[in-house]
Amino acid sequence: MHLLGKNWIIITILMVFLNASPAWAQQDRFAKVEIKSTDLGNGIYMLTGAGGNIGLSTGKDGAFLVDDQFAPLSDKIKAAIAEHSKTPVRFLINTHWHGDHTGGNVNFGADGAIIVAHKNVRKRMSTEQFIEAFNSKVKPAPDIALPIITFTREITFFQNEQTINVIHVSNAHTDGDAFVYFKEADVLHLGDMFFNGIYPFIDTGSGGGIDGVIAGLQQALDISTQNTKIIPGHGYLANKQDLQENILMLKQVRRIIGALVEQGLDADQSVAADPLAALNEKWGKGFIKPELMVRIVHADLSKTEMDKADHTAH
Ligand SMILES: [Zn+2]
Numbered sequence: 001m002h003l004l005g006k007n008w009i010i011i012t013i014l015m016v017f018l019n020a021s022p023a024w025a026q027q028d029r030f031a032k033v034e035i036k037s038t039d040l041g042n043g044i045y046m047l048t049g050a051g052g053n054i055g056l057s058t059g060k061d062g063a064f065l066v067d068d069q070f071a072p073l074s075d076k077i078k079a080a081i082a083e084h085s086k087t088p089v090r091f092l093i094n095t096h097w098h099g100d101h102t103g104g105n106v107n108f109g110a111d112g113a114i115i116v117a118h119k120n121v122r123k124r125m126s127t128e129q130f131i132e133a134f135n136s137k138v139k140p141a142p143d144i145a146l147p148i149i150t151f152t153r154e155i156t157f158f159q160n161e162q163t164i165n166v167i168h169v170s171n172a173h174t175d176g177d178a179f180v181y182f183k184e185a186d187v188l189h190l191g192d193m194f195f196n197g198i199y200p201f202i203d204t205g206s207g208g209g210i211d212g213v214i215a216g217l218q219q220a221l222d223i224s225t226q227n228t229k230i231i232p233g234h235g236y237l238a239n240k241q242d243l244q245e246n247i248l249m250l251k252q253v254r255r256i257i258g259a260l261v262e263q264g265l266d267a268d269q270s271v272a273a274d275p276l277a278a279l280n281e282k283w284g285k286g287f288i289k290p291e292l293m294v295r296i297v298h299a300d301l302s303k304t305e306m307d308k309a310d311h312t313a314h
Contacts, residue, residue, distance in 0.1 A: 065113070124176060257297040
Protein backbone atom coordinates (compact mmCIF):
# COMPACT_ATOMS: atom_id res chain seq x y z
CA MET A 1 0.00 0.00 0.00
CA HIS A 2 2.82 2.32 0.94
CA LEU A 3 4.68 1.52 -2.27
CA LEU A 4 1.57 1.91 -4.37
CA GLY A 5 0.97 5.34 -2.87
CA LYS A 6 4.51 6.40 -3.56
CA ASN A 7 4.36 5.18 -7.17
CA TRP A 8 1.19 7.12 -7.74
CA ILE A 9 2.88 10.30 -6.52
CA ILE A 10 5.86 9.60 -8.74
CA ILE A 11 3.78 8.98 -11.86
CA THR A 12 1.70 12.11 -11.32
CA ILE A 13 4.77 14.28 -10.87
CA LEU A 14 6.52 12.73 -13.83
CA MET A 15 3.60 13.70 -16.00
CA VAL A 16 3.73 17.24 -14.69
CA PHE A 17 7.48 17.75 -14.88
CA LEU A 18 8.87 15.54 -17.54
CA ASN A 19 6.23 15.20 -20.16
CA ALA A 20 6.61 11.48 -19.60
CA SER A 21 3.05 10.30 -20.16
CA PRO A 22 2.18 8.34 -23.33
CA ALA A 23 1.68 10.39 -26.51
CA TRP A 24 -2.10 9.96 -26.57
CA ALA A 25 -2.40 11.13 -22.97
CA GLN A 26 -0.22 14.15 -23.70
CA GLN A 27 -2.26 15.16 -26.69
CA ASP A 28 -5.46 14.86 -24.74
CA ARG A 29 -4.00 16.79 -21.85
CA PHE A 30 -2.50 19.61 -23.94
CA ALA A 31 -5.57 19.93 -26.16
CA LYS A 32 -7.46 21.48 -23.27
CA VAL A 33 -4.69 23.85 -22.19
CA GLU A 34 -5.22 27.57 -22.75
CA ILE A 35 -2.38 30.07 -22.64
CA LYS A 36 -3.35 33.07 -20.53
CA SER A 37 -1.50 36.42 -20.46
CA THR A 38 -1.14 38.71 -17.47
CA ASP A 39 0.01 42.26 -18.32
CA LEU A 40 2.84 43.32 -15.98
CA GLY A 41 3.41 46.69 -17.65
CA ASN A 42 6.33 47.97 -19.80
CA GLY A 43 5.52 45.42 -22.52
CA ILE A 44 6.11 42.51 -20.16
CA TYR A 45 3.69 39.63 -19.68
CA MET A 46 3.42 36.45 -17.67
CA LEU A 47 2.05 33.56 -19.73
CA THR A 48 0.55 30.51 -18.05
CA GLY A 49 -0.61 27.23 -19.56
CA ALA A 50 0.81 23.87 -18.48
CA GLY A 51 4.32 23.58 -17.07
CA GLY A 52 6.57 26.39 -15.89
CA ASN A 53 5.37 29.99 -16.05
CA ILE A 54 6.64 31.98 -19.03
CA GLY A 55 8.00 35.55 -19.03
CA LEU A 56 7.61 37.62 -22.20
CA SER A 57 9.10 41.03 -23.00
CA THR A 58 7.87 42.81 -26.12
CA GLY A 59 8.88 46.00 -27.90
CA LYS A 60 10.93 47.44 -30.74
CA ASP A 61 13.66 44.77 -30.55
CA GLY A 62 11.38 41.75 -30.78
CA ALA A 63 9.95 39.18 -28.43
CA PHE A 64 12.19 38.06 -25.57
CA LEU A 65 11.04 34.86 -23.88
CA VAL A 66 11.89 33.21 -20.56
CA ASP A 67 11.06 29.46 -20.65
CA ASP A 68 8.67 27.77 -23.08
CA GLN A 69 6.70 24.92 -21.42
CA PHE A 70 6.02 21.75 -23.47
CA ALA A 71 6.51 21.24 -27.23
CA PRO A 72 2.82 20.43 -27.98
CA LEU A 73 1.93 23.91 -26.64
CA SER A 74 4.32 25.89 -28.85
CA ASP A 75 1.69 26.90 -31.43
CA LYS A 76 -0.61 28.19 -28.71
CA ILE A 77 2.27 30.02 -27.03
CA LYS A 78 3.24 31.59 -30.38
CA ALA A 79 -0.35 32.73 -30.87
CA ALA A 80 -0.34 34.32 -27.40
CA ILE A 81 2.99 36.05 -28.16
CA ALA A 82 1.60 37.33 -31.48
CA GLU A 83 -1.17 39.13 -29.61
CA HIS A 84 1.46 41.34 -27.97
CA SER A 85 4.40 41.31 -30.39
CA LYS A 86 4.65 41.95 -34.14
CA THR A 87 7.92 40.04 -34.33
CA PRO A 88 8.72 36.45 -33.33
CA VAL A 89 10.97 35.36 -30.48
CA ARG A 90 14.51 36.70 -30.91
CA PHE A 91 16.04 35.50 -27.61
CA LEU A 92 14.86 32.59 -25.47
CA ILE A 93 16.23 32.11 -21.95
CA ASN A 94 15.95 28.77 -20.15
CA THR A 95 15.92 29.14 -16.35
CA HIS A 96 17.03 25.45 -16.05
CA TRP A 97 16.97 22.19 -18.03
CA HIS A 98 13.66 20.56 -16.99
CA GLY A 99 11.24 19.61 -19.79
CA ASP A 100 8.34 21.67 -18.48
CA HIS A 101 10.51 24.79 -19.07
CA THR A 102 12.49 23.76 -22.17
CA GLY A 103 10.11 21.44 -24.06
CA GLY A 104 9.25 24.16 -26.59
CA ASN A 105 12.95 24.79 -27.43
CA VAL A 106 12.72 22.32 -30.29
CA ASN A 107 10.09 24.51 -32.00
CA PHE A 108 11.36 27.97 -31.07
CA GLY A 109 14.90 26.90 -31.97
CA ALA A 110 13.69 25.73 -35.39
CA ASP A 111 12.08 29.17 -35.88
CA GLY A 112 15.48 30.83 -35.34
CA ALA A 113 15.24 31.96 -31.71
CA ILE A 114 18.65 32.26 -30.05
CA ILE A 115 18.51 30.04 -26.99
CA VAL A 116 20.59 31.15 -24.01
CA ALA A 117 21.16 29.37 -20.68
CA HIS A 118 23.69 28.53 -18.00
CA LYS A 119 26.34 26.10 -19.28
CA ASN A 120 24.99 23.24 -17.14
CA VAL A 121 21.61 23.50 -18.90
CA ARG A 122 23.24 22.70 -22.24
CA LYS A 123 25.34 20.00 -20.61
CA ARG A 124 22.35 18.25 -19.05
CA MET A 125 20.09 18.64 -22.09
CA SER A 126 22.82 17.14 -24.30
CA THR A 127 23.07 13.91 -22.35
CA GLU A 128 20.71 11.41 -20.76
CA GLN A 129 19.63 12.56 -17.32
CA PHE A 130 18.46 10.72 -14.25
CA ILE A 131 15.99 12.37 -11.90
CA GLU A 132 16.82 10.86 -8.54
CA ALA A 133 13.63 11.86 -6.70
CA PHE A 134 11.43 10.09 -9.28
CA ASN A 135 13.87 7.35 -10.29
CA SER A 136 13.44 8.40 -13.90
CA LYS A 137 15.60 8.76 -17.03
CA VAL A 138 15.24 11.68 -19.46
CA LYS A 139 16.56 11.36 -23.02
CA PRO A 140 18.95 13.93 -24.56
CA ALA A 141 17.30 16.78 -26.49
CA PRO A 142 17.91 17.20 -30.24
CA ASP A 143 20.60 19.74 -31.25
CA ILE A 144 18.06 22.31 -32.43
CA ALA A 145 16.65 22.47 -28.87
CA LEU A 146 19.98 23.16 -27.17
CA PRO A 147 21.10 26.59 -25.91
CA ILE A 148 23.61 28.01 -28.44
CA ILE A 149 24.94 30.67 -26.09
CA THR A 150 25.88 29.68 -22.54
CA PHE A 151 27.23 31.63 -19.58
CA THR A 152 28.69 30.78 -16.18
CA ARG A 153 27.79 33.62 -13.80
CA GLU A 154 25.55 36.12 -15.52
CA ILE A 155 24.69 37.72 -18.83
CA THR A 156 22.96 41.01 -19.59
CA PHE A 157 20.66 41.85 -22.49
CA PHE A 158 19.64 45.33 -23.62
CA GLN A 159 16.31 44.75 -25.30
CA ASN A 160 12.98 46.54 -25.50
CA GLU A 161 14.29 49.45 -23.40
CA GLN A 162 15.05 47.07 -20.54
CA THR A 163 18.29 46.09 -18.88
CA ILE A 164 17.74 42.36 -18.48
CA ASN A 165 20.08 40.63 -16.02
CA VAL A 166 20.18 36.83 -16.20
CA ILE A 167 21.90 35.68 -13.02
CA HIS A 168 23.12 32.16 -12.20
CA VAL A 169 22.44 30.76 -8.74
CA SER A 170 24.54 27.75 -7.83
CA ASN A 171 23.04 24.46 -6.66
CA ALA A 172 19.48 25.64 -6.03
CA HIS A 173 16.62 23.87 -7.89
CA THR A 174 19.35 22.32 -10.10
CA ASP A 175 23.01 23.15 -10.80
CA GLY A 176 22.10 25.29 -13.82
CA ASP A 177 19.52 27.74 -12.47
CA ALA A 178 19.30 31.35 -13.55
CA PHE A 179 16.82 34.02 -12.59
CA VAL A 180 15.95 37.00 -14.75
CA TYR A 181 15.54 40.63 -13.68
CA PHE A 182 13.93 43.21 -15.97
CA LYS A 183 15.45 46.19 -14.22
CA GLU A 184 13.50 49.22 -15.43
CA ALA A 185 10.17 47.39 -15.28
CA ASP A 186 11.08 45.88 -11.88
CA VAL A 187 9.94 42.39 -12.86
CA LEU A 188 11.64 39.17 -11.73
CA HIS A 189 11.32 35.68 -13.20
CA LEU A 190 12.72 33.27 -10.62
CA GLY A 191 12.30 29.95 -12.43
CA ASP A 192 11.87 26.90 -10.21
CA MET A 193 13.81 28.35 -7.31
CA PHE A 194 10.40 29.74 -6.47
CA PHE A 195 7.15 27.77 -6.22
CA ASN A 196 4.72 30.38 -4.95
CA GLY A 197 2.51 29.19 -2.08
CA ILE A 198 3.49 25.50 -2.27
CA TYR A 199 6.39 23.22 -1.35
CA PRO A 200 9.02 23.30 -4.13
CA PHE A 201 10.56 20.43 -6.05
CA ILE A 202 14.33 20.44 -5.47
CA ASP A 203 16.18 18.26 -7.97
CA THR A 204 18.94 16.88 -5.78
CA GLY A 205 20.00 14.47 -8.56
CA SER A 206 20.73 17.50 -10.80
CA GLY A 207 22.90 19.20 -8.20
CA GLY A 208 20.08 21.07 -6.46
CA GLY A 209 19.80 21.59 -2.71
CA ILE A 210 17.66 23.46 -0.19
CA ASP A 211 20.54 25.66 1.01
CA GLY A 212 21.12 26.86 -2.56
CA VAL A 213 17.41 27.57 -3.00
CA ILE A 214 17.32 29.65 0.19
CA ALA A 215 20.48 31.54 -0.83
CA GLY A 216 19.14 32.19 -4.33
CA LEU A 217 15.78 33.42 -3.07
CA GLN A 218 17.56 35.66 -0.58
CA GLN A 219 19.58 37.14 -3.46
CA ALA A 220 16.33 37.82 -5.34
CA LEU A 221 14.75 39.29 -2.20
CA ASP A 222 17.67 41.69 -1.81
CA ILE A 223 16.90 43.30 -5.17
CA SER A 224 13.11 43.27 -4.66
CA THR A 225 11.09 46.34 -3.80
CA GLN A 226 7.50 46.67 -2.58
CA ASN A 227 6.52 47.09 -6.24
CA THR A 228 8.44 44.17 -7.75
CA LYS A 229 6.31 41.76 -9.71
CA ILE A 230 7.65 38.25 -9.30
CA ILE A 231 6.97 35.43 -11.76
CA PRO A 232 7.47 32.10 -9.97
CA GLY A 233 8.40 28.90 -11.81
CA HIS A 234 5.06 27.52 -10.63
CA GLY A 235 2.13 29.17 -8.88
CA TYR A 236 0.53 32.59 -9.08
CA LEU A 237 2.21 35.92 -9.76
CA ALA A 238 3.92 36.99 -6.53
CA ASN A 239 5.24 40.00 -4.65
CA LYS A 240 8.03 40.62 -2.18
CA GLN A 241 5.95 39.48 0.79
CA ASP A 242 5.17 36.12 -0.88
CA LEU A 243 8.89 35.67 -1.45
CA GLN A 244 9.68 36.51 2.19
CA GLU A 245 7.11 33.99 3.44
CA ASN A 246 8.52 31.34 1.12
CA ILE A 247 12.05 31.86 2.42
CA LEU A 248 10.79 31.67 6.02
CA MET A 249 9.01 28.37 5.27
CA LEU A 250 12.11 26.88 3.61
CA LYS A 251 14.29 27.90 6.54
CA GLN A 252 11.85 26.15 8.91
CA VAL A 253 11.82 23.01 6.73
CA ARG A 254 15.61 23.07 6.58
CA ARG A 255 15.89 23.38 10.38
CA ILE A 256 13.28 20.67 11.13
CA ILE A 257 14.54 18.04 8.67
CA GLY A 258 18.15 18.95 9.44
CA ALA A 259 17.54 18.11 13.11
CA LEU A 260 16.09 14.69 12.16
CA VAL A 261 19.08 13.92 9.94
CA GLU A 262 21.42 14.91 12.78
CA GLN A 263 19.52 12.60 15.14
CA GLY A 264 20.20 9.78 12.69
CA LEU A 265 16.61 9.19 11.54
CA ASP A 266 16.40 7.62 8.08
CA ALA A 267 13.92 8.78 5.42
CA ASP A 268 11.09 6.42 6.46
CA GLN A 269 11.48 7.28 10.13
CA SER A 270 11.47 10.98 9.26
CA VAL A 271 8.27 10.62 7.21
CA ALA A 272 6.66 8.66 10.07
CA ALA A 273 7.47 11.50 12.48
CA ASP A 274 5.31 13.84 10.34
CA PRO A 275 7.77 16.67 11.01
CA LEU A 276 6.14 19.30 8.77
CA ALA A 277 2.65 18.94 10.28
CA ALA A 278 2.49 22.61 11.26
CA LEU A 279 3.37 23.74 7.72
CA ASN A 280 1.44 21.25 5.60
CA GLU A 281 -1.95 22.95 5.76
CA LYS A 282 -0.54 26.08 4.12
CA TRP A 283 2.19 24.66 1.85
CA GLY A 284 1.45 20.97 1.27
CA LYS A 285 -1.36 21.14 -1.26
CA GLY A 286 0.71 21.61 -4.42
CA PHE A 287 2.25 18.78 -6.46
CA ILE A 288 5.00 18.22 -3.91
CA LYS A 289 3.04 16.60 -1.11
CA PRO A 290 4.31 16.62 2.50
CA GLU A 291 5.78 13.11 2.35
CA LEU A 292 7.77 13.80 -0.80
CA MET A 293 8.97 17.13 0.61
CA VAL A 294 10.37 15.30 3.64
CA ARG A 295 12.02 12.67 1.44
CA ILE A 296 13.62 15.20 -0.92
CA VAL A 297 15.02 17.43 1.83
CA HIS A 298 16.09 14.40 3.88
CA ALA A 299 18.02 13.00 0.88
CA ASP A 300 19.55 16.42 0.23
CA LEU A 301 20.68 17.02 3.82
CA SER A 302 21.89 13.43 4.31
CA LYS A 303 24.16 14.00 1.32
CA THR A 304 25.41 17.22 2.85
CA GLU A 305 26.09 15.46 6.16
CA MET A 306 27.98 12.69 4.35
CA ASP A 307 30.02 15.26 2.43
CA LYS A 308 30.86 16.97 5.71
CA ALA A 309 31.90 13.65 7.23
CA ASP A 310 34.06 13.05 4.17
CA HIS A 311 35.77 16.39 4.57
CA THR A 312 36.52 15.86 8.26
CA ALA A 313 37.82 12.36 7.51
CA HIS A 314 40.40 13.79 5.12
ZN1 LIG B 1 12.15 22.49 -12.71
